[in-house]
Each structure stands twice: as structure tokens, then as C-alpha cells.
Amino acid sequence: MKELTLETLIAVFEEIYGRGLFWTLVVLAGLITLGFAYVLIRDHQLSARRLVNAEIFAPLGAVGAVLFVLWFTNSKLGDIGGPIDWIIFAGIAIAGAGGLTIFMYTLQSILWPKKS
Amino acid sequence: MTELERIAASRRAFLGMAGGAAAALSLTAGAARAQSRPAVKTKARIVIVGSGAGGTGMVNRLVDRLEGAEITLVDGRKQHLYQPGFTLIAAGLKPASYSVSGTGDWLPSGAKWVQEYAAGIDPVAQIVTTTGGTKLPYDYLIVATGLSLDWGGVEGFSLDMVGRNGIGAVYAGPDYAAATWKEMDDFTSRGGVGLFSRPATEMKCAGAPLKYTFIVDDYLRRKGTREKSQVIYASNNKALFSVPIVSEKLKLLFVDRGVDTRYDHVLKGIDASAKTATFKVAAQEVANPDGSKTQIPAREETIAFDFMNVIPPMRAPQVVRESGLSHSTKWLDQGWIEVDTATLRHVRYPNIFGLGDINGVPKGKTAASVKWHIPVVEDHLVADIAGSVGTATFNGYTSCPMITRIGRAMLVEFDYKDNLVPSFPGVIAPLEELWISWLMKEVALKPTYNAMLRGKA
Numbered sequence: 001m002k003e004l005t006l007e008t009l010i011a012v013f014e015e016i017y018g019r020g021l022f023w024t025l026v027v028l029a030g031l032i033t034l035g036f037a038y039v040l041i042r043d044h045q046l047s048a049r050r051l052v053n054a055e056i057f058a059p060l061g062a063v064g065a066v067l068f069v070l071w072f073t074n075s076k077l078g079d080i081g082g083p084i085d086w087i088i089f090a091g092i093a094i095a096g097a098g099g100l101t102i103f104m105y106t107l108q109s110i111l112w113p114k115k116s
Numbered sequence: 117m118t119e120l121e122r123i124a125a126s127r128r129a130f131l132g133m134a135g136g137a138a139a140a141l142s143l144t145a146g147a148a149r150a151q152s153r154p155a156v157k158t159k160a161r162i163v164i165v166g167s168g169a170g171g172t173g174m175v176n177r178l179v180d181r182l183e184g185a186e187i188t189l190v191d192g193r194k195q196h197l198y199q200p201g202f203t204l205i206a207a208g209l210k211p212a213s214y215s216v217s218g219t220g221d222w223l224p225s226g227a228k229w230v231q232e233y234a235a236g237i238d239p240v241a242q243i244v245t246t247t248g249g250t251k252l253p254y255d256y257l258i259v260a261t262g263l264s265l266d267w268g269g270v271e272g273f274s275l276d277m278v279g280r281n282g283i284g285a286v287y288a289g290p291d292y293a294a295a296t297w298k299e300m301d302d303f304t305s306r307g308g309v310g311l312f313s314r315p316a317t318e319m320k321c322a323g324a325p326l327k328y329t330f331i332v333d334d335y336l337r338r339k340g341t342r343e344k345s346q347v348i349y350a351s352n353n354k355a356l357f358s359v360p361i362v363s364e365k366l367k368l369l370f371v372d373r374g375v376d377t378r379y380d381h382v383l384k385g386i387d388a389s390a391k392t393a394t395f396k397v398a399a400q401e402v403a404n405p406d407g408s409k410t411q412i413p414a415r416e417e418t419i420a421f422d423f424m425n426v427i428p429p430m431r432a433p434q435v436v437r438e439s440g441l442s443h444s445t446k447w448l449d450q451g452w453i454e455v456d457t458a459t460l461r462h463v464r465y466p467n468i469f470g471l472g473d474i475n476g477v478p479k480g481k482t483a484a485s486v487k488w489h490i491p492v493v494e495d496h497l498v499a500d501i502a503g504s505v506g507t508a509t510f511n512g513y514t515s516c517p518m519i520t521r522i523g524r525a526m527l528v529e530f531d532y533k534d535n536l537v538p539s540f541p542g543v544i545a546p547l548e549e550l551w552i553s554w555l556m557k558e559v560a561l562k563p564t565y566n567a568m569l570r571g572k573a
């Protein structure tokens with residue numbers, strides 16, 4: 001690649017998902033992050049109970065993200081080769097786990113604000 | 117946590133954070149916009165012949181860089197073809213439509229598209245004539261016609277044979293690639309002899325014949341028919357790839373996959389009904405165990421196949437070969453245009469540039485190279501118009517995601533000097549079969565290509 005600027009990267013992601021879907025996803029991720037920040041600030045703390053509840057979903061997020069990527073790219077587990085492959089693989093699993101945990105935490109906090 | 121609690125002490129802090137994030141975002145967007153320079157005012161007439169990967173990416177850049185220029189694009193093809201996708205179509209992973217879009221979909225409003233082919237290019241009078249007879253005088257010309265597939269160069273072959281009798285032609289287009297998949301799917305279910313070769317001319321994406329060999333081998337294995345099959349790769353010379361270190365790596369992989377490799381074999385013709393292909397085999401010298409050498413004279417060899425991917429010789433389109441722009445000393449049978457290897461400016465006509473596959477340079481017939489050609493031609497052309505001197509150069513960058521099986525590839529990138537020039541040194545090893553390199557080809561390549569068409573990459 002000649003130059004990897006933020007603009008190129010955004011252009012590439014717009015092409016992968018389509019412009020509408022990409023920005024919808026960005027806004028969605030932004031909203032969930034904001035929602036998470038909002039409930040943290042509102043509650044002045046991170047609720048251990050909600051976090052434990054949310055973390056139940058982490059493995060689901062990890063496996064879901066990995067399966068989705070493998071399906072989307074016509075690959076299988078056995079294709080994972082060198083160290084960088086494992087790093088990317090772990091990154092996808094962690095992102096899936098983290099993403100779903102934060103989402104579930106935020107969802108609980110917004111739906112049941114009192115039960116902290 | 118305490119740190120976070122402190123920041124989070126008030127709702128106002130939350131609003132402040134949100135505001136800050138928005139400001140940061142608009143700032144980066146502003147920085148990206150600030151990179152583009154003010155447009156150069158000009159009345160120059162610029163004609164671009166060919167609206168493929170190169171011509172389309174170029175025109176989208178020029179309309180931004182120039183104000184008032186009269187830019188005309190000449191191309192009779194209504195469909196834009198994303199050619200790197202042909203391999204995935206012929207591998208059964210994508211439908212034929214994956215590679216097809218409309219030429220007009222990518223073109224900016226600031227340029228005119230003449231929907232005809234160029235029938236004549238007169239570099240002395242500075243006029244391009246279209247097939248409809250329209251004369252287009254120019255001040256600057258960009259030749260971006262890509263190359264012609266010389267199907268007539270394979271005796272006994274015609275495109276209507278593709279999709280029957282085990283005959284495939286991945287290069288011929290999206291529908292032919294899909295027909296090739298049908299034959300390949302059939303063949304790999306049954307097993308037999310798979311025959312692969314490459315032409316002796318320069319060719320676009322020299323890795324593609326090899327990739328397809330690997331993919332077919334992979335399918336035979338997945339379907340359990342590899343044992344009763346033979347995979348033959350007939351190379352036109354004594355190497356598998358023009359870059360020595362890559363060639364050696366590929367030889368190792370072919371040994372590992374049990375590919376029967378024949379060297380110095382150039383496809384002469386095929387007999388579709390007999391399912392045989394005839395190759396011209398150059399004279400060879402074979403070393404004997406006692407140190408003496410045996411000369412084997414040039415000969416012809418006929419190989420029977422159950423499946424074959426036919427790839428023809430490649431040349432500059434006729435209109436280019438007749439224009440006097442071709443190289444005067446090299447590639448005489450092929451006609452690539454004589455440009456400076458660094459600036460891509462024609463050596464005899466300084467107001468003419470070459471872009472993409474048509475260039476007579478020793479490397480770089482890939483879409484990835486086109487991405488590097490565009491900013492070079494843009495720089496010199498705009499500098500000329502602005503009365504300054506361009507400085508950008510092309511180093512021969514060529515990239516070929518070498519698929520070694522479905523799910524793995526090697527991200528091979530190199531320059532004129534046969535140096536490997538990895539985009540991600542220390543992270544993605546160029547000669548290692550990796551999943552991430554496959555992801556690049558499968559997921560990132562087309563979006564990057566499309567971004568290039570839009571002038572954004």
C-alpha cells in the first residue's frame with residue numbers, strides 16, 4: 001500500500017460495508033459507547049453485579065465474532081498460520097467479547113436503572 | 117476506577133466529553149481535507165484513453181486538481197470489470213456479478229465520457245480518433261488502454277469452447293470465469309489431469325496462473341480426489357516467477373503440493389475434442405551423473421488434460437501498436453509503450469503519459485501498481501500545467517496476493533530491482549502462507565481498488 005492515511009482507511013471501510021451501513025455501524029458503536037459512559041457517570045460507579053451479568057455474554061460475543069469472520073471470509077480455523085494470524089484472531093475474539101459485554105451492561109443499566 | 121469516578125463526577129463532564137470527541141472528529145476530518153492543494157487553473161485539453169482501473173482513478177483525481185481543464189475519457193466499454201475478482205469467481209467463492217459495475221458509475225461530473233473506442237492515436241498531430249470518427253485534439257494524452265488478450269495466439273482455441281470439455285479461461289471475463297468454475301468443480305469432484313500454464317509474453321498479474329493452480333489443488337484435496345489426480349504446471353521459462361526469491365519459494369510449495377512442474381513450455385495450441393494441449397519446448401541441456409551434458413533439441417510436447425485454464429499471449433491493443441508509441445527496442449512483438457520507467461512519461465512525446473498495463477516497464481502489470489502509477493502521472497501532468505517540475509517517481513511496485521489455498525495467501529510485493537517491499541514489514545511476512553494475507557485479498561482488495569477508482573487511495 002502506498003499511504004495508509006485515516007482518509008484511505010475510512011474510504012476502504014466505506015467500500016467494505018457500503019457507505020450507509022458503515023456509518024450506521026459507526027454511529028451505533030458510538031451510541032453504545034456514549035450510553036456506557038452515560039450510565040457510568042449517572043451511577044457514579046461500575047456496578048459489579050451488572051458487570052458479572054454482562055460478562056456471561058462475553059464468550060458468546062467472542063465465538064460469535066470469530067464464526068462471523070470465518071464465514072464472511074470463506075476460511076476455517078486451520079487456516080490460521082503465523083503469529084500475526086493468532087494476534088488478529090485473538091483481537092477479533094476480544095473485540096467480540098468486549099463489545100457484547102459493554103452492550104449488555106449498558107442495556108441492563110438503561111432498562112433497570114434502579115437495580116444497581 | 118477512582119480516576120474514572122472523578123472525571124465522571126457530573127453530568128456536565130459527560131457532555132463535555134461528548135463535545136470533545138465531536139471536536140476531535142471534526143478536526144481529523146479537517147486535517148484530511150486540508151491535505152488537498154488548491155486547484156490549478158487551466159484551459160488544457162486532456163484526453164484519457166481507457167477507463168479501466170487506471171483511467172478511472174486518474175480522472176477522479178484530475179477533476180480535483182485542475183480547474184477549467186477540458187478532460188475527455190474515451191472508452192467504449194459500458195461495464196467496469198474488477199479483474200482481480202476473476203480468480204475468486206473461478207474459485208466458486210463469488211458470483212460473476214462480483215466483478216461487474218458500470219463504467220459511468222465511477223466517473224465524475226467534471227469530465228466528458230465518449231462511449232467509443234479509440235481507433236487512431238496520432239501523437240504528432242495530437243489527435244485521438246474514435247471508432248465513430250470523432251476527432252479529439254489534445255494538449256496532454258494519457259494512454260490507459262490496458263492490454264489485449266490474444267486468443268488467436270492459441271491455435272485451435274476459441275472462447276466458445278470455455279465451459280465444456282474441461283476447458284476454462286479465467287482471464288476472459290466474469291462470465292467465462294464462472295463457466296471455468298463449473299468445469300473446475302466438475303473436474304475436482306472426479307479427479308484426473310489438471311493442466312496449467314502461462315504465456316511467454318508479459319502478462320497482467322503474473323501470479324494469477326499460479327494462484328489458480330494452488331486453488332485447484334486445494335479443491336482436489338478437500339474433495340478427496342487429489343490422490344488419483346495429476347496437477348501439471350507448465351512454465352514458459354526456467355522460473356516460476358520473475359522475482360528469484362519468490363520463484364524459489366513457489367518451487368518449494370509446488371514440491372510440497374506434489375505439482376508436476378515442467379519448464380520452458382510455451383502453449384502453442386489445443387485440441388478441444390481430444391482434450392490435449394501442445395507446447396513448444398525450448399532446447400534443454402541436462403546434466404548427467406557423470407558430469408557430462410546431454411543436449412535435448414527443441415521439440416513439441418502434447419499433454420492430455422481433463423481440465424485446463426487457457427491463458428493466451430498478451431499484447432498492447434492494436435490501436436496503440438499502430439500509433440508509433442510502442443517501445444522501439446524491446447517487446448517488439450508485444451508493443452508496450454516506451455515510457456520513462458520512473459516518471460511514466462513517454463520518452464519521445466513529453467505530453468503523453470502511460471498508465472497501467474500498457475506501460476513498457478519491466479514490472480507492474482497489476483492493479484496494485486496502478487495505484488502507484490496514478491499519483492506519479494498526476495504529479496508530472498499537473499506540474500507541467502502549473503509550469504513547475506514534477507518529482508514523483510514509480511519504483512516498480514507490484515503486488516500479488518498469492519493464494520496458496522482457500523484461506524491462505526502470501527502477500528508478495530516487490531519493485532524493479534526484485535527487492536521485496538512489504539507494506540507491513542515485521543508484521544506480515546511476505547513469503548509465509550498466512551490467513552491475514554488471504555483476508556487482504558478476500559476482504560480488503562476490492563474496497564481498496566474501489567477507493568482507488570474514486571481517486572481516494
Ligand SMILES: Cc1cc2nc3c(=O)[nH]c(=O)nc-3n(C[C@H](O)[C@H](O)[C@H](O)COP(=O)(O)OP(=O)(O)OC[C@H]3O[C@@H](n4cnc5c(N)ncnc54)[C@H](O)[C@@H]3O)c2cc1C
Nearest residue numbers: 166168169170193199200234261262321472473482483484
Ligand atoms: C485473472 C486476473 C487476476 C488479476 N489479479 C490481480 C490481483 O490479484 N492484484 C492486482 O493488483 N491485479 C490483478 N490483476 C490485474 C489488474 O486487473 C490489471 O493490472 C489492471 O486492471 C490494469 O489497469 P489498466 O487501467 O491498465 O487496464 P484495465 O483495467 O484493463 O482497463 C483498460 C480499459 O481500456 C479500455 N480500452 C481498451 N482499448 C481501448 C481503446 N482502443 N480505446 C478506448 N479504450 C480502450 C478497456 O475497455 C478498459 O476499460 C488481475 C487481472 C486478471 C485478468
